[in-house]
Amino acid sequence: MKNVIRVLVVDDSSTMRQILISMLQDAPGFEVVGQAQDGLEAVQLAAALRPDVIMMDIRMPRMNGLEATRCIMSATPTPIVVVSNNVYEADLNIAFNAIAAGALTVVEKPRGLDSDSYLAVADQLVTAVRLMADVQVVALLPSVPAWPTQPASLAGPALKPAASIEVIAIAASTGGPGVLNQILSNLPADLSFPIVIVQHITTGFGNGMAHWLDSLTPLKVAIAQDGEILTPGRVLIAPDDAHLVVAPGGLVQIDRSAPVNGSRPSGTRLFQSVAQVYGAAALGIILTGMGDDGVEGLGALRKAGGHVIAQSENSCAVFGMPKVAIERNLVDEVLSPDGIVAALKRRSEANKRARWAGPPTAQSIRTGG
Numbered sequence: 515m516k517n518v519i520r521v522l523v524v525d526d527s528s529t530m531r532q533i534l535i536s537m538l539q540d541a542p543g544f545e546v547v548g549q550a551q552d553g554l555e556a557v558q559l560a561a562a563l564r565p566d567v568i569m570m571d572i573r574m575p576r577m578n579g580l581e582a583t584r585c586i587m588s589a590t591p592t593p594i595v596v597v598s599n600n601v602y603e604a605d606l607n608i609a610f611n612a613i614a615a616g617a618l619t620v621v622e623k624p625r626g627l628d629s630d631s632y633l634a635v636a637d638q639l640v641t642a643v644r645l646m647a648d649v650q651v652v653a654l655l656p657s658v659p660a661w662p663t664q665p666a667s668l669a670g671p672a673l674k675p676a677a678s679i680e681v682i683a684i685a686a687s688t689g690g691p692g693v694l695n696q697i698l699s700n701l702p703a704d705l706s707f708p709i710v711i712v713q714h715i716t717t718g719f720g721n722g723m724a725h726w727l728d729s730l731t732p733l734k735v736a737i738a739q740d741g742e743i744l745t746p747g748r749v750l751i752a753p754d755d756a757h758l759v760v761a762p763g764g765l766v767q768i769d770r771s772a773p774v775n776g777s778r779p780s781g782t783r784l785f786q787s788v789a790q791v792y793g794a795a796a797l798g799i800i801l802t803g804m805g806d807d808g809v810e811g812l813g814a815l816r817k818a819g820g821h822v823i824a825q826s827e828n829s830c831a832v833f834g835m836p837k838v839a840i841e842r843n844l845v846d847e848v849l850s851p852d853g854i855v856a857a858l859k860r861r862s863e864a865n866k867r868a869r870w871a872g873p874p875t876a877q878s879i880r881t882g883g
Contacts, residue, residue, distance in 0.1 A: 682710070707861075712781045741765065789818040826849060
């Protein structure tokens with residue numbers, strides 16, 4: 515953790531810039547090294563000042579936050595925290611597109627100046643900037659191919675055969691929305707299994723992320739509702755500040771029991787539930803993110819016979835969660851987002867072929883046909 519975090523504040527409103535600066539100055543360990551009133555100025559100051567973190571507005575003249583993020587991540591990669599309204603669809607789309615372009619997270623822009631609202635937003639903002647300051651970002655590169663074979667040191671037990679898969683469970687944190695977009699937008703509408711996702715995101719932005727993903731993929735993406743049933747080709751995301759678990763019969767349950775190792779929703783709770791219900795018919799995927807949420811749950815999934823995929827290091831915004839899973843020998847495959855798409859397509863087609871073939875007959879068993 516840096517002793518002093520150097521921050522560039524970007525917003526076209528001088529009043530909002532002063533509010534954001536005051537929030538940082540009220541907390542220890544921050545130095546505001548520059549202010550920009552539009553995206554073009556942000557790009558120039560990012561190169562000149564080399565701040566530790568940039569707080570990026572969305573709607574600005576000359577160059578908006580999305581274009582500024584693209585330029586900065588290409589020329590002078592820097593941790594970017596998007597500061598956005600969470601009530602306007604257009605702003606949310608720009609915010610999540612900025613995350614897909616390399617920004618690390620999104621926090622709520624102050625809307626009211628009453629004490630409770632101010633303190634709540636200030637706490638979220640200061641925490642996000644502090645956490646992102648230590649993230650090592652790099653210039654965005656095209657997604658790399660999947661590893662054709664697993665190095666023995668990472669493979670753990672021998673790879674399991676491609677059994678029929680009935681559910682895909684995914685956990686992601688920092689950088690996750692962009693990777694989820696890469697994966698979901700390249701899957702077919704007739705996918706033969708449902709997908710359930712835990713994505714850590716600032717409270718208030720879950721619905722916006724679901725709508726954004728739904729607009730970009732042929733699959734139906736929505737926030738999970740208590741009591742609904744998992745359906746092939748449908749993607750359900752855990753609600754803000756609530757656990758998503760799966761019960762027998764593919765029944766979705768939403769609960770607000772205690773956080774698991776500080777996380778709610780928890781990837782571990784999700785993986786544990788699909789392990790218990792689906793066993794070897796479950797496939798777990800752990801994507802970019804800080805910390806180790808989900809890793810304990812992957813242990814349960816592997817023990818139940820399920821298959822585990824981790825995102826590759828050079829495609830992660832933050833190689834935290836996948837790294838821990840790999841180090842604990844809980845991973846069958848390490849793949850880029852493109853590799854994950856290819857693996858899921860293969861599994862989906864295998865499911866369809868198995869269903870078309872139907873159950874084996876007595877004659878086929880006797881003859882080996």
